Amino acid sequence: MDFLRPATWREALEAKAAHPDATPIAGGTDVMVEINFDRRRPDVLLDLTRVPELTTWSETDGVLRIGAGVPYARLIDELGDRLPGLAIASRTVGSPQIRNRGTLGGNLGSASPAGDAHPPLLASDARIEVESVRGTRTVPVAEFFTGVKRNALAEDELIAAVHVAPASGPQQFSKVGTRNAMVIAVCTFAIALHPEQQRVGTGLGSAAPTPRRARDAEEFLSAELDWAGRRPLAESVAQRFGELVAQASSPIDDVRGTADYRRHALAVMARRTLSWVWEEHRSGRQECA
Amino acid sequence: MRLRFTVNGQPHEADDVWEGESLLYVLRERLGLPGSKNACEQGECGSCTVYLDGVPVCACLVAAGQAEGREVRTVEGLADGERLDPVQEAFVEAGAVQCGFCTPGLLVQTHDLLARRPRPSDAEIREALAGNLCRCTGYEKIMDAVRLAAQRTAEART
Ligand SMILES: Cc1cc2nc3c(=O)[nH]c(=O)nc-3n(C[C@H](O)[C@H](O)[C@H](O)COP(=O)(O)OP(=O)(O)OC[C@H]3O[C@@H](n4cnc5c(N)ncnc54)[C@H](O)[C@@H]3O)c2cc1C
Ligand code: FES
Ligand code: FES
Numbered sequence: 406m407d408f409l410r411p412a413t414w415r416e417a418l419e420a421k422a423a424h425p426d427a428t429p430i431a432g433g434t435d436v437m438v439e440i441n442f443d444r445r446r447p448d449v450l451l452d453l454t455r456v457p458e459l460t461t462w463s464e465t466d467g468v469l470r471i472g473a474g475v476p477y478a479r480l481i482d483e484l485g486d487r488l489p490g491l492a493i494a495s496r497t498v499g500s501p502q503i504r505n506r507g508t509l510g511g512n513l514g515s516a517s518p519a520g521d522a523h524p525p526l527l528a529s530d531a532r533i534e535v536e537s538v539r540g541t542r543t544v545p546v547a548e549f550f551t552g553v554k555r556n557a558l559a560e561d562e563l564i565a566a567v568h569v570a571p572a573s574g575p576q577q578f579s580k581v582g583t584r585n586a587m588v589i590a591v592c593t594f595a596i597a598l599h600p601e602q603q604r605v606g607t608g609l610g611s612a613a614p615t616p617r618r619a620r621d622a623e624e625f626l627s628a629e630l631d632w633a634g635r636r637p638l639a640e641s642v643a644q645r646f647g648e649l650v651a652q653a654s655s656p657i658d659d660v661r662g663t664a665d666y667r668r669h670a671l672a673v674m675a676r677r678t679l680s681w682v683w684e685e686h687r688s689g690r691q692e693c694a
Numbered sequence: 695m696r697l698r699f700t701v702n703g704q705p706h707e708a709d710d711v712w713e714g715e716s717l718l719y720v721l722r723e724r725l726g727l728p729g730s731k732n733a734c735e736q737g738e739c740g741s742c743t744v745y746l747d748g749v750p751v752c753a754c755l756v757a758a759g760q761a762e763g764r765e766v767r768t769v770e771g772l773a774d775g776e777r778l779d780p781v782q783e784a785f786v787e788a789g790a791v792q793c794g795f796c797t798p799g800l801l802v803q804t805h806d807l808l809a810r811r812p813r814p815s816d817a818e819i820r821e822a823l824a825g826n827l828c829r830c831t832g833y834e835k836i837m838d839a840v841r842l843a844a845q846r847t848a849e850a851r852t
């Protein structure tokens with residue numbers, strides 16, 4: 406096995422171009438489990454933890470650019486006010502030790518249907534910046550997941566960063582699991598209100614082969630909500646929203662839960678998180694963020 | 695490959711390290727530091743928790759090569775010579791140890807918690823230790839130990 410240690414982003418891209426079969430390793434919280442259990446024997450490991458460009462974030466012209474190597478603990482501490490939905494999801498990841506080490510880029514790299522960072526990124530229309538020696542492109546997060554644990558990266562590409570606008574309205578995330586710490590989600594749901602566009606964003610996790618949005622539910626709700634008058638939510642609207650979210654899923658039966666249970670839970674989570682964000686919107690908090 | 699890094703303040707070198715092996719394996723099998731325990735090798739139990747450049751991580755999930763040039767502090771590095779760290783003393787006094795397998799990880803994780811939050815609430819203690827499993831004590835004694843350590847540390851500061 407080869408172990409490559411690029412010291413800069415440029416070197417990392419050159420290393421990936423020279424060794425397209427190299428497995429990038431960031432926090433290692435997915436890669437090392439596979440190696441320890443002999444499920445994967447990469448010929449080449451490409452260590453990204455020495456690349457300083459990956460561990461920074463910045464805000465330009467109202468868009469955050471978060472380096473792929475930023476761990477959950479920092480997403481929570483440093484970006485919790487700007488991206489509350491992603492921070493809530495990050496708090497549910499693993500344990501403190503996992504959150505200290507596991508990264509946003511690693512979650513996208515693994516592209517698990519159960520990746521907890523994915524639903525809030527979907528709800529906020531994030532874009533994934535990927536790069537190779539050939540150049541840079543950005544992929545809308547909804548197009549980034551191409552199948553179970555598959556993503557849109559070409560073999561010479563690495564994930565550089567995530568671009569996402571800071572919250573302009575309330576955001577929520579909900580996760581069903583058997584206990585609080587250290588669970589792979591049975592299913593998850595993220596919602597973001599974008600009041601300035603009078604629009605709702607959603608993201609579903611562990612509910613289909615890939616994380617996905619519930620587009621019909623988004624359109625329905627965006628049209629029904631009384632954005633300016635901020636009237637209370639009609640029970641029938643919440644009910645219908647939950648149904649549409651459940652319909653957007655295509656879950657499976659597995660050891661963590663049945664497809665029926667997942668559909669039911671998604672409808673409940675959708676109604677519940679909607680009531681939270683709408684109350685927050687009505688009370689006017691967060692509005693000038 | 696050859697690996698050079700600092701462990702508990704001392705420079706260390708290990709030869710013939712396999713690129714895919716974990717920092718935990720290097721510490722235990724190559725450097726003879728068996729304090730950090732190996733129970734699950736998948737980040738679930740926390741018994742391998744060490745500081746890597748000052749941040750608590752599961753050593754079983756750090757690739758050996760990622761530790762090159764870095765600073766690692768293990769449970770062996772908590773005591774000051776013969777003098778136990780207040781966290782270690784509190785675990786002994788509170789009887790928070792039975793088989794002891796989980797203890798090294800709990801000590802490092804508690805040490806970090808108290809460095810960041812000298813007076814943690816019970817909820818904060820539970821949250822901080824959520825990634826450290828103990829099969830013996832039922833956790834109540836561990837909670838007692840952390841509260842005691844917090845009190846001692848606070849007293850020592852004033
Ligand atoms: C005990 C435990 C609990 C966990 N709990 C959760 C949980 O609750 N929720 C959750 O979502 N996940 C969880 N995970 C999974 C894991 O922690 C996350 O997926 C994490 O985000 C992975 O990040 P990493 O930096 O450790 O990735 P790594 O393991 O380093 O890499 C993961 C994948 O991404 C690729 N990769 C990494 N960086 C890049 C890059 N910049 N460009 C291209 N490819 C890249 C790697 O090649 C690999 O395929 C858990 C893991 C463990 C061990
Ligand atoms: S041995 Fe590392 S977490 Fe269990
Ligand atoms: S004392 Fe035995 S596992 Fe904790």
